[in-house]
Amino acid sequence: MKGNPVLAITSSLLLILMGLLLMDGNSAANDKKTKPSVCSNPHPEQLCSAANTCGSSGSPCVLEIRRTGGGYDASVTPNIPNFPKEPAAICIATGTTVTWKGEGKNTGIMVDFGASSPFDPAGLIMGGSDRPVTVLTKTTGCYKYTVGACNPGSIYGMCGNSDFDLIVTEGK
Numbered sequence: 001m002k003g004n005p006v007l008a009i010t011s012s013l014l015l016i017l018m019g020l021l022l023m024d025g026n027s028a029a030n031d032k033k034t035k036p037s038v039c040s041n042p043h044p045e046q047l048c049s050a051a052n053t054c055g056s057s058g059s060p061c062v063l064e065i066r067r068t069g070g071g072y073d074a075s076v077t078p079n080i081p082n083f084p085k086e087p088a089a090i091c092i093a094t095g096t097t098v099t100w101k102g103e104g105k106n107t108g109i110m111v112d113f114g115a116s117s118p119f120d121p122a123g124l125i126m127g128g129s130d131r132p133v134t135v136l137t138k139t140t141g142c143y144k145y146t147v148g149a150c151n152p153g154s155i156y157g158m159c160g161n162s163d164f165d166l167i168v169t170e171g172k
Contacts, residue, residue: 048091
């Protein structure tokens with residue numbers, strides 16, 4: 001008994017179509033709007049004001065990380081009253097203690113500044129809602145960083161992540 005060639009061709013075309021739809025959906029989910037970096041500004045410290053400066057040498061800065069965008073993105077919210085929803089960057093003065101924590105129940109976090117970190121201790125920051133991580137701001141400059149927020153049971157690639165800019169100014 002021979003197979004039906006029309007059925008075989010139709011099945012093959014259907015599989016190809018499904019593969020193309022999956023690839024298109026996956027690339028659409030990974031396409032994030034790229035925003036211009038404030039670090040490309042020749043004087044990013046001039047963008048800092050009371051409205052976007054977190055903490056001081058006498059008052060800690062708390063940065064809360066949460067998953068957004070249906071779980072594909074992450075956001076960082078500082079403990080600044082009336083902080084704008086779409087900030088260009090968060091500013092922090094040297095000598096400020098910064099606490100990174102996950103928002104809500106059971107949110108794990110990762111913050112990566114790459115090879116250059118403005119904090120002591122330097123390196124990857126890993127913690128969560130029940131494990132906040134406190135660091136001290138040491139080095140002035142403009143830093144690009146990636147933040148990730150994961151929920152329990154997430155597997156590799158299932159965490160929301162986004163890229164941000166941080167401006168560290170000279171403490172007063």
